[in-house]
Amino acid sequence: MKGVLLVNLGSPESPEPKDVKKYLGEFLMDERVIDVPLWARNLLVKGIILNTRPKASAAAYKKIWWEEGSPLIVLSERLQNKVQEQVEYPVALAMRYGSMTIKKGFQELVDKGVKEVLLFPLYPQFAMATTETITVLAEEIRQDYFPNLKIESVPAFYNKPDYIEVLANSIKKHLADKKYDHILFSYHGVPERHIKKSDVTKSHCKIDGSCCVTPSKAHEYCYKHQCLEVTRLVAEKLQFKGGTFSTSFQSRLGFDPWLLPYTDRTIERLGKQGIKNMAIITPAFVSDCLETLEEIAMEGKEIFHEMGGDHFTTVPCLNDDAEWVMLLSKWIKTWAEQPIKVN
Numbered sequence: 001m002k003g004v005l006l007v008n009l010g011s012p013e014s015p016e017p018k019d020v021k022k023y024l025g026e027f028l029m030d031e032r033v034i035d036v037p038l039w040a041r042n043l044l045v046k047g048i049i050l051n052t053r054p055k056a057s058a059a060a061y062k063k064i065w066w067e068e069g070s071p072l073i074v075l076s077e078r079l080q081n082k083v084q085e086q087v088e089y090p091v092a093l094a095m096r097y098g099s100m101t102i103k104k105g106f107q108e109l110v111d112k113g114v115k116e117v118l119l120f121p122l123y124p125q126f127a128m129a130t131t132e133t134i135t136v137l138a139e140e141i142r143q144d145y146f147p148n149l150k151i152e153s154v155p156a157f158y159n160k161p162d163y164i165e166v167l168a169n170s171i172k173k174h175l176a177d178k179k180y181d182h183i184l185f186s187y188h189g190v191p192e193r194h195i196k197k198s199d200v201t202k203s204h205c206k207i208d209g210s211c212c213v214t215p216s217k218a219h220e221y222c223y224k225h226q227c228l229e230v231t232r233l234v235a236e237k238l239q240f241k242g243g244t245f246s247t248s249f250q251s252r253l254g255f256d257p258w259l260l261p262y263t264d265r266t267i268e269r270l271g272k273q274g275i276k277n278m279a280i281i282t283p284a285f286v287s288d289c290l291e292t293l294e295e296i297a298m299e300g301k302e303i304f305h306e307m308g309g310d311h312f313t314t315v316p317c318l319n320d321d322a323e324w325v326m327l328l329s330k331w332i333k334t335w336a337e338q339p340i341k342v343n
């Protein structure tokens, strides 16, 4: 039998500093997230970040936490349940970090008789810190605990026409009665170094403003290219006029150069330039989370108002949107009809 494992990032068990510290410890000690040698990662994460950040992060989590739990987890569960209603194959949910492990997800499927799994990282764009860390860990778990299980992974789907259509429809629906002079597409950032490490050609990605628009094999794994493509394709679909939309990158951590321009500075600049009404969409996330509900909808809004802006609208992530559920279900059914292609 076939089955599906949806995988998202994960969240702390609670918004208390001790749980946030535990979560950040697992997340940031991942060599594909903070990609420095182990001794340096230990020093940076265990020596510095875990002694300073959990308190502030916990305060941020407390502002967005729901009665049912972390928005990211609750919204991922709603998505899983709705997809399960549409497909006949078992659909399980796991998180890369935290207690809802990939191992438990595989076990749940195996217990239902599943022998072939569609591993579905819930990220439209490829990144070493998201898609790759999931597929690598899933393969290790398969080898160690489920050697007979066959796994096929879903690659980044950033440019699939049906995905762009669903995303565009959701934006159109949410902005129908809103005032906006500018739309900002804000994606989670990554250090520039990650882009270079993922460059399969080893020479294409110079992050010079032109490599991402010059065709290359590197783009199959270029996070920046894939983000820019989502902006371009959605803008084309919704016929946004040039100059009325732009792209930026949020949530940087540490002192390395991250992808530019930064979202907070872009919001500030737009406000200073006299934009009075702005809308912001966050297509790197399929579920609303700390980064959209706090960093954008609260902090971003505050920056914009401080700069003299009037209306600041945030478009929700796809979450459990009906068209998104239909699309995921369609992809799963199409996959299930083909012989499995093991990675």
Ligand SMILES: C=CC1=C(C)c2cc3[nH]c(cc4nc(cc5[nH]c(cc1n2)c(C)c5CCC(=O)O)C(CCC(=O)O)=C4C)c(C)c3C=C
Residues within 6 Å of the ligand: 009, 010, 011, 012, 024, 033, 034, 053, 057, 070, 072, 123, 127, 129, 130, 188, 189, 190, 191, 194, 251, 253, 284, 285, 288, 289, 290, 291
């Ligand atoms: C597109 C998805 C994501 C990428 C790429 C990514 C990279 C990345 N993130 C950090 C550090 C942090 N991220 C944090 C939260 C967070 N990150 C993502 C997604 C991506 N991260 C999500 C969905 C969330 C929210 C999780 C939730 O529980 O709601 C945090 C924790 C919050 C905080 O303390 O600010 C950190 C830290 C790095 C270093 C990185 C590297 C490429």
Ligand SMILES: [Fe+2]
Residues within 6 Å of the ligand: 188, 251
């Ligand atoms: Fe992150």
Ligand SMILES: [Fe+2]
Residues within 6 Å of the ligand: 205, 211, 212, 213, 219, 222, 224, 225
């Ligand atoms: Fe690129």
